[in-house]
Amino acid sequence: MAKAIRISSFGGPEVLEYVDVEVGQPGPGEIRLSQRAVGLNYIDVYQRTGLYKLPLPAVIGLEGAGIVTAVGEGVTHLSEGDRVAYAAAAPGAYAEERVMPAAQVVALPPELSFEQGAAMMLQGLTVQYLFRSTASLAPGDTVLFHAAAGGVGLIACQWARAMGLRLIATAGTDEKCALAKAHGAAEAINYATSDFTAAVKELTDGRGVPVVMDSVGASTWEGSLNCLSPRGLMITFGNASGPVPPFSVSELAARGSLYVTRPTLFTYIAEPGSAQDRAADLFDMVLSGKVKIDIARIRPLAEAADAHRDLEARRTTGTTVFTL
Incomplete structure (x- = not known):
């Protein structure tokens, strides 16, 4: 069992429940991940309110970082013990542990913390595809x-x-x-x-x-x-x-x-290897110092409802990260 933020109905921040959930073992193409940090994004609000429909009950969230604890059949780019980060189409990030598809999980450079990884993947890859692919910019x-x-x-x-x-x-x-x-x-x-x-x-x-x-x-x-x-x-x-x-x-x-x-990020990272290629570009921008990841606030996952209230009221700047 692991602690997670789950919704059983769509609605305001009050529907976010801090509960125990079963985790299970990875199947083919999946990994099990012990998470250290999770990113807060506005898409999490869309999932919570039902603007983006999820089968209920559901653990929300699309971005996190942690350590691989088990690898399913067919996964070749990750191994048990790897430090990783992800922005993935499969929801379930608001949890201490999770099982998830491995395709959009990338190795996290040792120079970057779990908090940085959780703060940069969805938001940074969004900027990457907007600037590098959606618009032709010079x-x-x-x-x-x-x-x-x-x-x-x-x-x-x-x-x-x-x-x-x-x-x-x-x-x-x-x-x-x-x-x-x-x-x-x-x-x-x-x-x-x-x-x-x-x-x-x-x-x-x-x-x-x-x-x-x-x-x-x-x-x-x-x-x-x-x-x-x-x-x-x-x-x-x-x-x-x-x-x-x-x-x-x-x-x-x-x-x-x-x-x-x-556009949506998940179209741009759907092809095999595309998440890794785009993440490499993002990591280069960060490690070179051209982009600094601004973590404005770090909160425990149990405070997710309050964090959603602040986000919707536009009381935030930069990025909020949950720790576990």
Whole structure:
């Protein structure tokens, strides 16, 4: 048995139960993992509320780090005793121990702590695929990035600086805007007190930006489209303020032949070896010092409900990690 955060119904933070669960042994293609740290991400909220449906009861969470304690048949890239980290499509991270598919688990470099591993995998790999694959970016390009003081956003600010991009950040307070600039954003807009669309147009001499990366969703959708230059790319990769409402695709033509995509990390790491390749790029960025993983708070897993309340109320910056 192991302690875990489980939900038996969808709802608010109060549905998060700290309980004992059975772990079992790994089957073919699986490993058993003794976890040392688990990452908190907004997708965990979507799982808890039922926006992303899970069979119930369910242990939520998609990111963690720990030590492999058993290896199932057919797993060749990991061995018992390995230090590992993961961002994986299979939920179940909020637990002291778990059995999970091995394909998206990667060896953690010895220079990185378990806390860093749990803080960087989902958020860092998200930035990696957005910047390396979803958008075709070159030095000097301009990107508008919403919620830039969160865990993904602070990594994005640093990654953009390393690539020579001009990242225009948005955040909900002046303090968060200052934090984004300190991490590499060229400019920052407080979208709680300013019209971010007008500000972006002013910063780009009326042209708009070729790429918007938006994890906020409903509340920024319309304004983000209005920020794009002709043939610009709208990347909507999250729903922190609610899902994007239905819209007519003819709007894309009327606004200048725009492109829209709704990517997810797990498509980009689904092919064999892709998680390891993308993680190697992420680890290189961190170990070189170009990207620093900002762990804003470390909490015991039993405090998951309070951590969810803080995350939804936008009282957090950087990354929160649970320890076990």
